Amino acid sequence: MLPKWLRVERIVRLAFAFALALSSHALAEGPQTNTHILSPVSTPATQIYQLSLFIIEITGAIFVVVAGLLTFVIIRFRERSGDDQSEPAQVYGSNQVELAWTVIPVLIVVVLFLTTARVIFAIQDAPMPQAALEVTSVGHQFWWEYRYPKQGLVGQDFVAVNELHVPLSSADHPTPTYIKLLSADVVHSFWVPQLMGKIDLIPNHPNDMWIDPLQPGIYLGQCAQFCGVQHANMLLRVYVDSPERFAAWAANQARPAVQDPSVAAGRHVFETQACMNCHVVRGTVATGRFGPDLTHLASRDTLASGMIPNTRDNLRAWIKNPDAFKPGCLMPAMQLTDEQIDQVTNYLETLK
């Protein structure tokens, strides 16, 4: 065993304390989570993290040995000014030495492979427990759709958008979430570093992954496979709620849209313009599937896939001209009059 101060975990943590310090102000302002791959809060991410420490240990040792040799060679064998002009002794090779530095790497490879394979199987082939929540995530250019079928904490199936809610899991009562990954158009990739590595969403090629967040919070990530002009703003937000809060959230999402007669004008605009061809508002005639479901738009914290806070001003500006925020996104500016925009905004704000 190495002395304590030399343990890799400590060194790694120190190195990242540096990086973390640099980004500390982000941590102070935003949610108490980050996008770092070295601060896991879910079992698969933790398993990866532990494996990565072991790999850093091995590669670090190789680095020290080889870089040390190189440094030694550079210093010891460089030509000195006082040297005579003679050539050094010529050595053409040595079978024993060469055999040694072939066999040692072979052994390292064996060790690496076995430890890695163990983690691959542990994560990929983990059996799904009874209590698991199943969600289907569908990637769209440039937003996320989440389908919750009826099950356990979900009384009735519904579709949520951009903000994925999952129940908190715990070591004694694991309630992991199994996410099935599909794509409606091109290849995307689901990556929330604190919860799990990334897995791609590929059309015609369903994938799956699982997470079991062990701390409540809002976890951030983003699409990790280039998927078009607004790939950079296809952000991910995962809300980890206590089971009660999750159940309450799910119950609300499952309800059809709020019907508020005071915003009938806005609803009229929405249903007579092309909005309804692209958006669903459950319980109304708006059944378009091209864009995000707006049934509970007002219950979300953000707009446009986590890009901007869901405030009245932002919502209004978004409807007026989505390109102003997300140039190249697939929602057109509808050329509504200011009055119509106000009315629609009023309407959408009631969709709690």
Add this chain to the structure above:
Amino acid sequence: MADQTLPIHGALDLTPPRESQHTLLDILHDWVITVDHKKLGLMYMMMAIFFLLVAGAEAICIRIQLAVPNNHFISPQTFNRLFTMHGTTMVFLVGMPLVFAWANYIVPLQIGARDMAFPRLNAFSFWLTFLGGIFLYYSFIGGPGLYGTGSAPDVTWWAYAPLTAKAFSPGHATDYWALALIVTGFGTIGGGINIMATVLSMRCKGMTLMRMPLFTWLMFVNGAFVLIVITPLTAAQVMLLIDRYLGGHFFDTQAGGSATVWMHFFWIFGHPEVYVLVFPAFAIASEVIQVFSRKAIFGYPAMVAAVVGIAFVSLGVWAHHMFTIGMTSAGNAFFVLSTSLVGIPTGIKIFNWLATMWGGKIRFATPMLFCTAFLFQFLCAGLTGIMLSVAPWDWQLHSSYFVIAHFHYVLVGAIVFNVFAGIYYWFPKATGRMMSETLGKWHFWLFFIGFHVTFDTMHFVGFEGMPRWIYTYPADRGWQHLNLVVSIGGVIQAIAVLLFAYNLIWSLFKGKIAGNDPWDAWTLEWATSSPPPIYNFATDPVVRSRRPLWDLKHPEDPDWKYD
């Protein structure tokens, strides 16, 4: 000693007979119609340096945009085009021409031949490669097509389906991209065949395969290797064009096509491609390290075996670029194993280079500085490569800035460093003049520092979870500080490269006269004059060992005694 002509049998001590070249047009005409391997080698080199500057400028734009969060320096569309062009250019219009620049110029000289086996095919291959470059950059003009949609390609250099389908990439940008790759691909295949034929059939008397300089060995393996590697890429491009224009459905997922088939085709090319690009770097290192350590290469047979081994194993590892696409656990485990196997022959190479330096008298002239830095950086790149080969960790690291850092360690830290080493080393042979050592040292240290500022930092950006391909990022992620550092390093590197370009031009006119053998080297190219005459050697040289010039300079202790 440097200036004396060596009395090797067959070497010329004449400066080349120069025809009178009166006008610029004459000179240009001479270069355009040439089938001489040296001129073609230099043309490949000039093409590579030109596109290096272009793609470097693209990288600088990218870095300016990312230096601060929420930047509006360039639009998202432009950003996406720039990184697509940067990647495509660096691989196909810089890296590949460099392979053939070295192979063309050096291999015939090293094996005592008068030219490549097929001089006309050689010229044809160069012009195809060049034409491919024109196609790619013509996309800026021709890409919009009739409907004004887009300009240069913006699909990343992986061009994953179905983003490249007509539905998602209208206009012609993607077509020019595919066409450019097909055409340069044919150029590459021509070049590969030529190198193989040259090495197999044009070696001078006495030069058995196991007496070839390691440089030539690496180029020979590479020549064979590209034939296998380029083919799937070309096939995939043809399928893509069929999809786009003839209603094919290979990759059209809306019609039941497969996105993963493209990935397999692309990476079965893409992984070995890295080795195609890195073999010339190995080749250069193998020469420079010997000469500047004043020692014969350690373990020559093992070095040859290692290269063949790397080439072979690297054909079975491609899906380590696809750990995130949802392969079975057994599939993932298989590619972990095959990938880590590459580490064994690679380790042998590093150790043998070190052993060559061990016990030597190392002269740190500019070429050796670059090669020493290469050894260090290649070691680091290998170790981060091991990290990426660990599939579960790759689920985190894949497509993050960690990967960008890793492969720039290979492409810049290993390849570009050695390309610089090679240029400083062989420039005197090609031009008859030395490059300025003072500027060379400045170039080295600036580039070395800039490189590490940029790419060391980038690993940490990856750990912080920043994905590649994003034109902007929110301030609340905390990525801005490190990104600024990365960008500053980029500027330092750019200054170093401009210094290098200046050194090239200055030395061409003002450099010290080099003589035939300025480095006191041992392979045949140093036996002829600098620059070599049109047919290299007046009569065919005869060799008895791997280091013919060593034998001549040390008759008391020649290599052939130990052969």
